[in-house]
Amino acid sequence: MKGKTYVWVRARTDANGVITPEAFKIEEQLVRVDGVMACRPAHATKAGGRGTRYTVRVGAHDIYLFLDEDRRWFLEEERDVREIPYHD
Amino acid sequence: MRTILHSDCNSFYASVEAAEDPALRGLPVAVCGDPALRHGIILAKSAPAKKCGVLTGEAIWQAKQKCPTLVLVPADQRKYLRYARKMRAIYRRYTHFVEPFGLDESWLDVTGHELSGEEIAAQIRNSAREELGITVSIGVSFNKVFAKLGSDMRKPDATTVITVDNFKDKVWPLPVDELLYVGRATRRRLARLALYTIGDLACADDVLIRAVLGKNGETLQRFARGQDTSPVLCAEEAEEVKSVGNSTTTPHDIVDEEGAKAVLYLLADSVAARLRAHKLACRTVSVWMRDSELNSQERQCRLGQVSDSGSDIARAALALLREHYPWHLPLRSLGVCGSDLKSTQHMVQLPLWTPPKVLRERALEGALDDIRARWGNNSIRRGLMLCGAATQDLNPVDDHDLQGLSAMRGRG
Structure with a gap:
């Protein structure tokens, strides 16, 4: 299996149960999510x-962040992560 | 005019495995049972494996001969159930009338929906691909039988529409056994009348068909003429339990009645436990026997009184086996099924006097249920199970997706 990378995520859950990821960690670096562009159930191709696929904007990049059935968050490929400029 | 869809997940088990592990995509993949427990047959295969000639139901070694690069994946029933549930959730976006037909097929009645049947089919296929990573073939028609035929016509990931105007061109030239419920025996009988296609059956004389096939013949002829009016049952109605059964292939062949008795008690106990869990009792017990040359037969009898007791069911099953199995060959598989079910929640016709032995047996089985619920199915067993090697590694409740014998027969 290609690099499914499980990540630590800070997310907000509103009164309606809607979950919005706000930041995640890669290699102990905190990456801030600038916005959630889309959210839908999807296959991790x-x-x-x-799982539920969040298209999140980090800087100029749109990346897929998945929330699987076991409530774990993952990124599809580490390459996706490396291209992201680290924040904070 | 109704709009009925029949959706069939293509190579379901193999597709789910490929959706979970992209490394399997495009490879000849077969999902198989556990060879150590003699369940070593091909349960499903991917499209490339199919091209090599791998067949569902054949032994692993046969499949390997045809396709040496075949990748074998052990079956994971829970995973398939999870995908099947997700698939049904997609169907329910369009209608509550979703009737499952096995794990990977469903009928949908979308009559009156603002989208056309074809548009809904396209959306469902798209959702299955994008959300689950699997493909489905969908038949769209005005009745269930033709919708099912449609889903078999083009695979994978395709929609086939059969309308009142085109069914004579599309359906009638097909061989008659493509029709739902036409099996080998019916096909042979029809062939004797020189009826080979669905069109032949549709146009045949009603009286002749009735004489040869009886009432079933009339039904089949109605199907062939596109006059099937059976409704699509919504899931709750469809899931009403009609029978509770369990079957197993033992790790070693069963050579005598003593061995068979142990297996029958094991199966009957699991059937009875499930009956009790559903608050049901059965009136009819059937036993299914398959010998080492894979010939199978099924026999049934009525119990004196409805029962949810493992001992009652096992005794009836054993009596049937004694009466009908001549032991000319060892037994490979056995199944026990309880049908003609009655609810035990409401009124039950009680005998005037219940012997103390029966009361003790019931109390004992209730206690067994408790113990098994807490510590697992193998935590307590009948002493009988220790005798036969055939039953040592069996755990019918945990090992199998339990289903009726009729479903087993289909797999042969």
Whole structure:
């Protein structure tokens, strides 16, 4: 299986149960999410499996952040992560 | 005019495995049972494996001969159930009338929806691909039988529409056994009348068909003419339990009645536990026997009184086996099924006097249920189970997706 990377995520849950990821950690670096562009159930084409797919904007990049059935967050490929400029 | 969809997940088990592990995509993949427990047959195969000639139901070694690069993946029933549930959730976005037909097929009645059947089919296919990573074939028609035929016509990931105007061109030239419920025996009988296609059956004389096939013949002929009016049952109605059964292939062949008795008690106990869990009792017990040459037969009898007791069911099953199995060959698989079910929640016709032995047996089985619920199915067993090697590694409740014998027969 290609690099499914499980990550630490800070997320907000509103009164309606809507979950919005705000930041996640890669290699102990905190990456701030600038906005959630889309959210839908989806198949993780590159890594396999499926879950709720959040298209999150980090700087100029849009990346997929998945929340799987076991409530774990993952990124599909580490390459996605490396391209992200670290914040904070 | 109704709009019925029949959706069939393509190579379901193999597709789910590929959706979970992208490394399997495009490879000849087969999902198989556990060879150590003699469940070593091909349960499902991917499209590339199918091209090599791998067949569902054949032994692993046969499949490997045809396709040496075949990748074998052990079956994971829970995973497939999870995907099946997700798939049904997609269907329910369009209608509550979703009737499952096995794990990977469902009928949907979308009559009156603002979108056309074809548009809904396209959206469902798209959702299955994007959300679950699997493909489905969908038949759209005005009745269930033709919708099912449609979903078989083009695979994978395709929609086939059969309308009142085109069914004679599309359906009638097909061989008659493509029709739902036409099996080998019916096909042979129809062939004797020189009826080979669905169109032949539709146009045949009603009286002749009735004489040869009886009432079933009339039904089949109605199907062939596109006059099937059976409704799509919503999930709650469809899931009403009609029978509770369990079958197993033992790790070693069963050579005598003593061995068979142990397996029958094991199966009957698990059937009875499930009956009790559903607050049901059965009136009819059937036993299914398959010998080492894979010939199977099923026999049934009525109990004197409805029962949810493992001992009652096992005794009836054993009596049937004694009466009908001549032991010319060892047994490979056995199944026990309780049907003609009655609810035990409401009124039950009680005998005037229940012997103390029966009362003790009931209390004992209730205690067994408790112990098994807490510590697992193998935590307590009948002493009988220790005798036969055939039953040592069996755990019917945990090992199997339990289903009726009729479903087993289909797999042969």
